[in-house]
Amino acid sequence: NGYCNPQWDGGRPLTGGVDQQTINTVRAAGGDVIPSFGGWSGNKLESSCASAGELAAAYQKVINAYGLKAIDIDIEAAAYDSPTVQQRTVDALRTIRANNPGIKLYITFGTGQNGPDTSLINRAAQAGLTIDSWTIMPFNFGGNGQNMGTLSVRAAEGLKTAVKNAYGYSDDQAYRHTGISSMNGTTDVGETITVADFRTILAYAQQRHLSRLTFWSVNRDRPCTGGGADTCSGVGQQPWDF
DSSP: OOSSOOOBTTTBOSSSSHHHHHHHHHHHTTOOOOOEEEESSSOOHHHHSSSHHHHHHHHHHHHHHHTOSEEEEEEOHHHHHOHHHHHHHHHHHHHHHHHSTTOEEEEEEEOBTTBOOOHHHHHHHHTTOOOSEEEEEOOSSSOTTSOHHHHHHHHHHHHHHHHHHHHTOOHHHHHTTEEEEEEOEEOTTSOEEOHHHHHHHHHHHHHHTOSEEEEEOGGGOSOOSSSOBTTBOSSSOOTTOO
16 A cells, blocks of 8 residues: 555455455365565555565565465566665565465566566575576567567576576576466557467476466456457457467
C-alpha cells in the first residue's frame, strides 16, 4: 500500500478476502500458489520499505499468512534500476533464506534479446545469496515480426551464461538455476508469441532442465479478436492451449 505493508495489488487485504478464498480453492483441489511481489507498476515493497529488515519482515508476513513454500520477487522498472533497492532486496532475501529452511526463492526480471542485465545476479552472488531460479521475461524487447520462440531461447542462453559466470556453476548447474516467464499471445508492444513458440520454449526448458517455466497469464489463455488483453491472448488458439 506504499507503506511497507503487503496487500494484493496494493489495495486488497492480505487475508480474509477474495485472494485467500482463491488460494484455499486451489489448495483444496490439490494445487498450490507462489505469490509474486513487485511487478512493473504500482507500489513496490522493495522500494517502500526503508530497510532490508523491514522488507524481510513484510515478506515474512505473507509467508506466515499462507504457509508458503516459495516466493517470487518480480523486480522491474525503477526498482530494478536502483542499486539501493537491489541491495535491499538481496539482503532481505538472505534473511528469508536463513529463517525459512527449504523455501524456494525466485527472482523474475526483464531481459534483452541476448540476455539480461547482470547487475542483480552479480550482487546476489557476491552476497552469497543463492536463488533457486533466476527467471527472465523474454518479451516486450523488440521482437516484432521475429520468431519469439527462437528469441526466447537466445535470451535464456544469455541468462545461463550470466548465472554461470556469477556463481561459478557448470553449464548444467546454471541451467538448473534459471527459468523463463513468457507472455502468451500478443504482448504489450505487439509481438506475437504463438502456441508453436510455447512448444519451442517448453522443449528447450525440458532439454536443459530449467528450474522454472511460467507465463503471463493463464487468464489470457483463450482466443479473442483484435489484440491481446487481460482476458484473452489475441492469437488463434483453443482455450487452454498455452
